[in-house]
Amino acid sequence: DAGITQSPRHKVTETGTPVTLRCHQTENHRYMYWYRQDPGHGLRLIHYSYGVKDTDKGEVSDGYSVSRSKTEDFLLTLESATSSQTSVYFCAITSDRAPDTQYFGPGTRLTVL
Amino acid sequence: GIQVEQSPPDLILQEGANSTLRCNFSDSVNNLQWFHQNPWGQLINLFYIPSGTKQNGRLSATTVATERYSLLYISSSQTTDSGVYFCAAYYNTDKLIFGTGTRLQVFP
Numbered sequence: 501d502a503g504i505t506q507s508p509r510h511k512v513t514e515t516g517t518p519v520t521l522r523c524h525q526t527e528n529h530r531y532m533y534w535y536r537q538d539p540g541h542g543l544r545l546i547h548y549s550y551g552v553k554d555t556d557k558g559e560v561s562d563g564y565s566v567s568r569s570k571t572e573d574f575l576l577t578l579e580s581a582t583s584s585q586t587s588v589y590f591c592a593i594t595s596d597r598a599p600d601t602q603y604f605g606p607g608t609r610l611t612v613l
Numbered sequence: 614g615i616q617v618e619q620s621p622p623d624l625i626l627q628e629g630a631n632s633t634l635r636c637n638f639s640d641s642v643n644n645l646q647w648f649h650q651n652p653w654g655q656l657i658n659l660f661y662i663p664s665g666t667k668q669n670g671r672l673s674a675t676t677v678a679t680e681r682y683s684l685l686y687i688s689s690s691q692t693t694d695s696g697v698y699f700c701a702a703y704y705n706t707d708k709l710i711f712g713t714g715t716r717l718q719v720f721p
Contacts, residue, residue, distance in 0.1 A: 540713060542699060545710075598661070600646075603658060604648075606655060
């Protein structure tokens with residue numbers, strides 16, 4: 501257990517509304533990641549962060565933004581949710597003690613109607 | 614970027630059987646990991662194995678980096694082994710690319 505929590509765990513929203521998902525970690529790890537998981541695609545990287553206010557895009561970043569104002573929190577925002585963003589979202593960290601290994605949070609299931 | 618392919622996509626076993634899952638990657642990688650996603654959705658890191666062989670109980674993994682593949686062996690499978698197994702490889706040092714997974718169902 502790498503001390504990762506995600507909130508909310510489930511959310512249903514309507515097209516066009518803003519949505520923010522939160523990832524919280526308790527062990528001051530430097531690297532944090534947001535993935536989405538869809539059938540037939542496995543997990544795909546949306547954005548990642550390598551420190552406070554340091555973020556970069558992953559392979560499916562369009563329509564998403566992130567912020568990291570504190571080490572422990574990494575926020576993923578959908579400015580105007582679309583049905584194609586219905587997915588399960590996972591946060592992950594890379595442990596400073598094991599930098600080649602990623603540990604995942606429990607996931608957030610988001611449904612956009 | 615690199616491509617990561619897994620086979621087979623689906624596998625059905627009876628409890629006690631052995632199985633081999635394969636992961637092919639299209640380019641040289643510095644890091645190869647195997648994950649298990651249980652039926653409740655939780656992702657668990659099984660192995661970090663850029664090369665060589667590692668074992669953990671009934672599971673073992675082998676990566677032959679020069680031939681660009683990795684294998685995950687499950688021996689004496691149990692119903693608790695059910696779920697989806699993913700391999701993933703790093704590119705650009707800090708971004709993981711995942712395969713599409715092998716869905717394993719173990720029946721009693």
